[in-house]
Amino acid sequence: MPVKAEERQFACALLFTWAVAFVLLSKVGESDAVSKVDFTIFYSGARVVLEGNADRFYDLSVQSEIQERLFGRANPMPFNHLPYELLPFLPLGLLPLRIAYTIFGAVNAGIAIAIVVLLQKDRSAAIKAAETSSERQVVRSGAVLLEPRNPLALTLFVILFLPVWVALGQGQDSLLLLFFIVLAYRHLTRGHFLAAGFFIGLTVFKFQIALPLLALLLLRGGRRFALGATCAIASVLIVSIALVGWNELLEYPAFIVQMDQGDLSGTMEGRKMSNLRGFTETIAGAKVPLLLHVVLHVTFGLLALLLCWRSRLPDSRYFGVAVLIAAILSYHMYTHDLSLLLLPLLIALQNRDETGWREVALLVCFGSIFAPWIHGYESLLSLIFFGIAGMTALNLSSQQRNLRPSI
Numbered sequence: 001m002p003v004k005a006e007e008r009q010f011a012c013a014l015l016f017t018w019a020v021a022f023v024l025l026s027k028v029g030e031s032d033a034v035s036k037v038d039f040t041i042f043y044s045g046a047r048v049v050l051e052g053n054a055d056r057f058y059d060l061s062v063q064s065e066i067q068e069r070l071f072g073r074a075n076p077m078p079f080n081h082l083p084y085e086l087l088p089f090l091p092l093g094l095l096p097l098r099i100a101y102t103i104f105g106a107v108n109a110g111i112a113i114a115i116v117v118l119l120q121k122d123r124s125a126a127i128k129a130a131e132t133s134s135e136r137q138v139v140r141s142g143a144v145l146l147e148p149r150n151p152l153a154l155t156l157f158v159i160l161f162l163p164v165w166v167a168l169g170q171g172q173d174s175l176l177l178l179f180f181i182v183l184a185y186r187h188l189t190r191g192h193f194l195a196a197g198f199f200i201g202l203t204v205f206k207f208q209i210a211l212p213l214l215a216l217l218l219l220r221g222g223r224r225f226a227l228g229a230t231c232a233i234a235s236v237l238i239v240s241i242a243l244v245g246w247n248e249l250l251e252y253p254a255f256i257v258q259m260d261q262g263d264l265s266g267t268m269e270g271r272k273m274s275n276l277r278g279f280t281e282t283i284a285g286a287k288v289p290l291l292l293h294v295v296l297h298v299t300f301g302l303l304a305l306l307l308c309w310r311s312r313l314p315d316s317r318y319f320g321v322a323v324l325i326a327a328i329l330s331y332h333m334y335t336h337d338l339s340l341l342l343l344p345l346l347i348a349l350q351n352r353d354e355t356g357w358r359e360v361a362l363l364v365c366f367g368s369i370f371a372p373w374i375h376g377y378e379s380l381l382s383l384i385f386f387g388i389a390g391m392t393a394l395n396l397s398s399q400q401r402n403l404r405p406s407i
Contacts, residue, residue: 039171
């Protein structure tokens with residue numbers, strides 16, 4: 001297919017996808033279900049600041065009162081991220097909930113489209129590199145022919161991934177997290193370690209994923225990566241202090257522990273999470289003590305650091321492994337956060353002409369994530385996630401064989 005015709009089809013597919021997402025999210029915004037979606041967490045957090053209660057931002061009674069008044073919610077779902085993330089939500093907090101949800105849904109769908117565009121650009125750059133360079137040069141540069149190679153198939157691959165739609169429907173911030181990670185991936189694989197570190201540093205609104213990812217990528221990015229991450233983290237802390245004050249920011253760790261161990265522990269139920277915590281509590285069949293979780297996560301994390309420190313993988317595959325390990329080590333991860341798997345999956349599914357047992361097993365596990373019925377069985381989802389992680393890690397850690405595209 002001529003390049004221009006392919007680009008037109010790609011653009012039409014993206015525009016159609018955004019329009020469908022906007023219409024569907026508008027319907028949700030018009031229904032009573034809008035008061036039950038996760039977007040209300042960010043909306044109520046913005047209302048706390050706008051109503052002049054920033055100095056009591058991490059006071060559960062303040063957040064509970066606002067959510068009961070706005071949504072009639074007896075059991076609150078408090079805002080439990082760093083305050084800087086509220087910057088884009090403050091203007092939305094001035095609007096009625098239904099309008100704010102619809103606007104954020106349109107922006108979120110735009111972020112999903114931007115992710116597809118970035119991945120497509122990376123694919124095009126890798127193909128050009130393969131056409132003009134030797135195989136050794138392509139491998140050394142870390143360029144990866146992200147699958148699927150057809151841009152329309154890539155669009156479907158991303159947009160039909162169920163966790164992406166869960167994130168869109170719930171009004172969650174997981175796609176923003178994935179967007180920053182994809183930007184960091186593009187910069188790191190091009191040797192721009194300062195910019196890569198900066199974008200990973202911006203993801204600390206989900207620190208349970210950002211911190212292990214920072215540690216693993218620091219081994220590859222070195223001082224420049226550390227400098228970029230430090231600048232980003234310092235910036236978001238300054239914004240957070242400006243929003244809620246230094247004293248209130250210091251309350252954040254205690255607030256998180258209170259949510260996990262106190263009366264609101266049901267909002268962070270481990271068996272509903274697709275990570276090491278969810279896997280452990282699924283096997284145990286009950287809530288596991290925090291100390292045991294700490295021991296397991298530290299042990300697994302140190303082992304992962306040791307293996308990554310000795311790894312000779314190209315930057316692209318190393319990044320995919322790092323994202324997988326960070327997802328496994330994350331203490332808090334629900335279905336919408338599984339959208340992070342898109343990047344390592346796309347890297348692992350390259351070279352489809354040489355499909356083996358690992359690729360078949362990976363596709364079987366991956367296909368289960370598309371099945372809506374599976375998301376009613378969180379424990380099974382946790383086990384399937386580990387199947388996906390294991391198969392993807394095998395593919396990522398295997399030696400690259402043939403990076404030339406079949407054109």
